[in-house]
Amino acid sequence: METVRVVCAHDCPDMCSLLAHVEDDKVIRVQGDPDQPYTAGFACAKVNRDAELVHSPERLTTPLRRTGPKGSGQFEPISWEAALDEIASRWTAIIAESGPEALLGYAYSAHQGQMNRHIVNGLFHALGASRLQAGTVCDTCCETAWDLTLGPVGSADPESVVDSDLVIAWGCDLMAVNVHFWAKVEALRKKGVKVVVIDPRRSRTAASADWHLPIRIGTDAALVLGIVHILVRDGLCDRAYLAANTLGFEPWERDVVPRFTPEYTAAVTGLAIADIEKLAAMYGAAKRSFIRIGEGMTRLARGGQALRAVASLPAVTGAYGRQGGGALLMTAASMDFKFGFVKKPSGPATARQVNHLRLGDDLLNLKDPPLRSILIAANNPAVTCPEANKVRAGLSREDLFVVVHDPFMTDTARYADIVLPATTYLETQDFYRAYGSYYMQYAPAAVAPQGQAWSNFRLAQALARRLGLTDPVFRMSEQEILPEFFRGATGAVAHVDPAKVIGGGPIKVAPSGGQEFRTPSGKLEIYSAALAAQGLSPLPDWQPDEEEVRDAARWPLRLLTAPSYFQPHTAYSGVQFLRKREGEPFCVLNPSDAARRNLADGQKVRLYNERAAVGLILRVGDEITEGVILVPGQRPGAEAVDGTINMLCSDRLTDMGEGACYQSTFLDVEAWDRPAARA
Ligand SMILES: Nc1nc2c(c(=O)[nH]1)N[C@H]1C(S)=C(S)[C@@H](COP(=O)(O)OP(=O)(O)OC[C@H]3O[C@@H](n4cnc5c(=O)[nH]c(N)nc54)[C@H](O)[C@@H]3O)O[C@H]1N2
Ligand SMILES: Nc1nc2c(c(=O)[nH]1)N[C@H]1C(S)=C(S)[C@@H](COP(=O)(O)OP(=O)(O)OC[C@H]3O[C@@H](n4cnc5c(=O)[nH]c(N)nc54)[C@H](O)[C@@H]3O)O[C@H]1N2
Ligand code: SF4
């Protein structure tokens, strides 16, 4: 048995170092690498099963060409030569007739290292195709709001939490999405440090913490303002820190904060006045409070305001200036790698942009030129994109040439004209850098590609060469490209010798000192001139959103989507064990909401609104409050009673960063066997 040191490539902040145990070119077992301090020798329950992902009997083994109607899933095997010839000739003709903007490369980060994730978009960049505004389904709202407040910088090192005196998981289910940080927090708790969870759901993290505040969805900015109100009232602000390091506290304190009395804050957030007072007192007394900020609170209409408010809070007590204090959203921006060599090898300075989350609308409605072909890699938009029915209708267009590259026959791949089998990360070599810690690592492939699977890297290079692109990136090996990531880098990355990275194991590249601010003023911008220029509130504020108020008057329930424990992304749906552990796709309703509708645990129900109807299994439980319906994960339609949750979600954009508004979805639920009372 051989042991290969690899890196977990799943879309997860932890970026664990792993040991893959390999026998006869087969992964037998995967475990956490004990030599990486953050991984600390354990992988999560999902990745413990990645041997089954690599060797799943459901893996695609050859390229396929469609033989039946779009979406029917009828295909015949073809050779890679035939597939690549067809793609190259179709694209060459489309470029000649309609220009390159009739093409769209739709590749996202999921589950690979930096070379494989960027090179597909690099190919389309060089071709001058329409450009994907990537990540709007995920983190662009929180990232933009963070950048407007602190600047494009990373946040606190998760390993610094050992020095904290209070930990708040604010809208983050650590046990689901950040287990290695949770392990650090648990150790700290044993020393008596309190852990508070602010989340509409009593998640596993909330249930295990010292205190859970079940906040009403979309009211986080109001809670922050209520806390600041009390900190001001009780003289608990660090005035010296605020004066030296922030911009705009004075107008905030004068014009916005006074509205958020404990009474008003309680009315908005659904929390008790006494709890708001207690939380503010705890936060005010702590010197080195650490807030782990989750993304869930930003996936709704006013998500940007929520994030700006929460990210401003550690400045009020000066926690940003102290070791163990501050906030953690993402770290990547403080690791200055230069991925442009792969992402933007050549091509026009600007090209038409397509918002990742507006795929359905753009496939159906873009003109001059309409989209005529799309390559989807490492993405499952028929399930994971809002307006999933529009995505499916768009992909069904007879005049759209669809190519999907994936290890599995996903809901999206069923709409393809050509399906190409992809490797998983354990079959590729790549360079990795975390977005939730400060580590980087180069990893070899653990095993050879399964069947006829090709990596994104190999596919993009082969297509580029066929299409006559001459950029060096399309001819170099991964190891030859690696030094380009360090050329011209600044900060901690500049001190790394790229020659020592291959075979070097995990390397930490953390910034030193307290939280850095890289805004136009060089300070934490509570007041943002950039937002004022856009006509948005320049100070973090909470106001009701008119569209949400209107929809809430029409529909009695509000959707909460959160990661599920065993199927957090559809990428895990090829592992039968994890599918079974998670169970059939389900929703959770509070007992009183279920009783009001005569619905019982375990029965099939229909979730519906003006957009669609979806069938799921009902679970009744009090982990959520009345008026909320929880749907964990995004699950493929074929596994559910019927459809997938994103059919009910609109493609509306958040206030900042043009992100997705899953949590701004309102709906009702009824028994599945009842005739549909559709809107
Ligand atoms: N192991 C593993 N980890 C992962 C992933 C994975 O596949 N596997 N996926 C990764 C990816 S792509 C991402 S983007 C991150 C996402 O991870 P997070 O940043 O944690 O964001 P979410 O998972 O969307 O939501 C987290 C929590 O926010 C809560 N929430 C929802 N709305 C609100 C609100 O209005 N206010 C408050 N206070 N809370 C709210 C939800 O109940 C949920 O518990 O996780 C990553 N982590
Ligand atoms: N309603 C609702 N919708 C959401 C969310 C939510 O909270 N609520 N969360 C959103 C978030 S945060 C995210 S990040 C997105 C995630 O959505 P997606 O980006 O679509 O991610 P996955 O569902 O994991 O699908 C990734 C696909 O990549 C394939 N894959 C894995 N490895 C490789 C590889 O090496 N090469 C290629 N070519 N393919 C590979 C997998 O098999 C899988 O089909 O979903 C978003 N959608
Ligand atoms: S915790 Fe995250 S990085 Fe670690 S093994 Fe699990 S999915 Fe991978």
Ligand SMILES: [Mo]
């Ligand atoms: Mo994400």
